[in-house]
Amino acid sequence: MSLIMGHARAADSAADIAAGKVAFAACASCHQVGPQARGGFGPQLNGILGRKAGSSPDYRYSAAMASSKLVWTEASLTAFILDPGKTVPGTKMRFFSLGYDEKRIAQLIAYLRTQPPAN
DSSP states (O other): OOOOTOOOOOOOHHHHHHHHHHHTTTTTOOOOOOOOOOOOOSSSOTOTOOOBTTTTTTTTOOOOHHHHOBBBBBBHHHHHOHHHHHHHTSSOOOOTTTOHHHHHHHHHHHHTTTTTTOO
């Protein structure tokens, strides 16, 4: 199932979520999730799907990200992970750990979907 092509997703399996948690380890040096998550080197990612890009109040975004019109969907987040600079020219984010592995990115997004917005 392609996220890049925008196809609808099937319900996330426990295996996909578990694999996504493992994939998140590549993100964890900059980003946090969970009840105590805060912005640090990168913004916290709780409730990222459906959130306007550049809107987490506990992180100082680049001007490019703060002024972008992006809303994080599966497709936009996948595109951003694949090529941050192409998706938001001028972003501070540099990320290459997941490569071009669409399945691994889908698993990461399945995991992130389990992280509710911070209160």
